[in-house]
Amino acid sequence: xxxxxxxxxxxxxxxxxxxxxxxxxxxxxxxxxxxxxxxxxxxxxxxxxxxxxxxxxxxxxxxxxxxxxxxxxxxxxxxxxxxxxxxxxxxxxxxxxxxxxxxxxxxxxxxxxxxxxxxxxxxxxxxxxxxxxxxxxxxxxxxxxxxxxxxxxxxxxxxxxxxxxxxxxxxxxxxxxxxxxxxxxxxxxxxxxxxxxxxxxxxxxxxxxxxxxxxxxxxxxxxxxxxxxxxxxxxxxxxxxxxxxxxxxxxxxxxxxxxxxxxxxxxxxxxxxxxxxxxxxxxxxxxxxxxxxxxxxxxxxxxxxxxxxxxxxxxxxxxxxxxxxxxxxxxxxxxxxxxxxxxxxxxxxxxxxxxxxxxxxxxxxxxxxxxxxxxxxxxxxxxxxxxxxxxxxx
Numbered sequence: 001x002x003x004x005x006x007x008x009x010x011x012x013x014x015x016x017x018x019x020x021x022x023x024x025x026x027x028x029x030x031x032x033x034x035x036x037x038x039x040x041x042x043x044x045x046x047x048x049x050x051x052x053x054x055x056x057x058x059x060x061x062x063x064x065x066x067x068x069x070x071x072x073x074x075x076x077x078x079x080x081x082x083x084x085x086x087x088x089x090x091x092x093x094x095x096x097x098x099x100x101x102x103x104x105x106x107x108x109x110x111x112x113x114x115x116x117x118x119x120x121x122x123x124x125x126x127x128x129x130x131x132x133x134x135x136x137x138x139x140x141x142x143x144x145x146x147x148x149x150x151x152x153x154x155x156x157x158x159x160x161x162x163x164x165x166x167x168x169x170x171x172x173x174x175x176x177x178x179x180x181x182x183x184x185x186x187x188x189x190x191x192x193x194x195x196x197x198x199x200x201x202x203x204x205x206x207x208x209x210x211x212x213x214x215x216x217x218x219x220x221x222x223x224x225x226x227x228x229x230x231x232x233x234x235x236x237x238x239x240x241x242x243x244x245x246x247x248x249x250x251x252x253x254x255x256x257x258x259x260x261x262x263x264x265x266x267x268x269x270x271x272x273x274x275x276x277x278x279x280x281x282x283x284x285x286x287x288x289x290x291x292x293x294x295x296x297x298x299x300x301x302x303x304x305x306x307x308x309x310x311x312x313x314x315x316x317x318x319x320x321x322x323x324x325x326x327x328x329x330x331x332x333x334x335x336x337x338x339x340x341x342x343x344x345x346x347x348x349x350x351x352x353x354x355x356x357x358x359x360x361x362x363x364x365x366x367x368x369x370x371x372x373x374x375x376x377x378x379x380x381x382x383x384x385x386x387x388x389x390x391x392x393x394x
Contacts, residue, residue: 002222009229010053016233017046020240027244037084038243044080045236048073049229056219060128067127068114072107074156079103081200081239082163082170085193088248089174102159106152113145134214153211160204167197174249179321180309181250182293186354188249192242199235203228250295273308274315276301287324288331288352294320325362328352332363336375344371 021042024035051070054063063070079099086094114123118141126145130137136146171194182188206228210218218225280286280300289296298305309320316323332351335342342350348359348371363371 002226006056006222006226006229007053009226009233010049010056013049013229013233013236014046014053016236016240017042017049020236020244021046023240023244032247034084034087034246034248035243037080037087038240041077041080041084042236042240044073044076045232048077049232052229055132056225060124064114064124064127068107068111071110071152072103075103075106075152075159076100078160078163078200078204082167084243085167086170088193088246089170089190090250102155106148106155109148110145110152113141113148117141118145131215132219133216157208157211160207164197164201164204168194171197179319180294181305181320183287183321183324183352184290184354184358186291190246190249192238192246196235196238196242199231199238203231203235206231273301273303273311277308277311281327285331287327288350290349290352290354292324292352324352326366329363329366332359332371333367333374336371337378344375347371 021039024039024042027035048070051063051066051073054066076099083094083096083099114126118126122139122141126137126139126142129135130142131146131149136143171190174190178185178188206224210221210224210228213221277297280297284300286292286296286300294305294308298308301308312318312320312323318326328351332347335347335350336344344359345356348356351359353359353362360371363369363374367374369377
């Protein structure tokens, strides 16, 4: 029964990664580079888990033939997740070749040891009789290959921990600076990533435990293996589901807005750009776009993001989102004062708020009262003025 459960969890993970791989392939990859990294995650995970299935089902000929590729795939799973998150949240492009060095090195080394140094019969004998039973053997080829295998397992654990931590740092950085770049949380809220990251962390812990037991003992821990792959299956399903609807948060050509060598920050330049910044708000009403971000202003002002963030912080003593919301609330107050007919929901949407709840919360933070209370004050004030005017005529 335990073996059937293990196989079911393995097949579930294989099916999940294969299904999402095909879904991503038939989507429009050209529009969002992050989807290419999501596809990379699914493909290499599909291959690595399929190879594990071959091993547990004793398909040694097939497992042996592709073992050197398994080394690459296993060492690349967590780094590929880091690359995906980094592409979503980082403002600068990444160099993928730097992250391929270790997986390619082990893949090449194992290919040389297994495919060139050993004969085909020796390779099958080594994997079936020695590697699977955690035995060094007397054959120098087997001893060297097994040593490389053990080093690879240690590297897998270290790589998983390091890249998991690096992914955490990227998410934390985005959360800390989100208000400086974006006017809304919609499409910029990536809380789903750290949430499913808990599943990835649990999977890594279970894999560390399984690898520390050794192949001979771990092969009989069917429930532990089943639990590990069940968590993996849920993780990949959630990753694919959320990843398909998640787009890259920063412009593809963001580099041209990140040049800190130009537009040196001076009091005079700050005041000049403050005037132009306010013109975009007061005349162009750019802040009423619900998805406006700081890069939209950079494009209009022909300046870089670092400089513009400094100008906003120095001249207005607040971050980008707070400033945009302030002017949106000012616009809402004007509309409420001029027109007592439109609903507050309509006014919230017209002023750039995608959700009324956000509008109400921000309104109260800035004005100290709810939109309904403000509207009631305006109505009562107008009513009193009309009454006074009528009395004066009498």
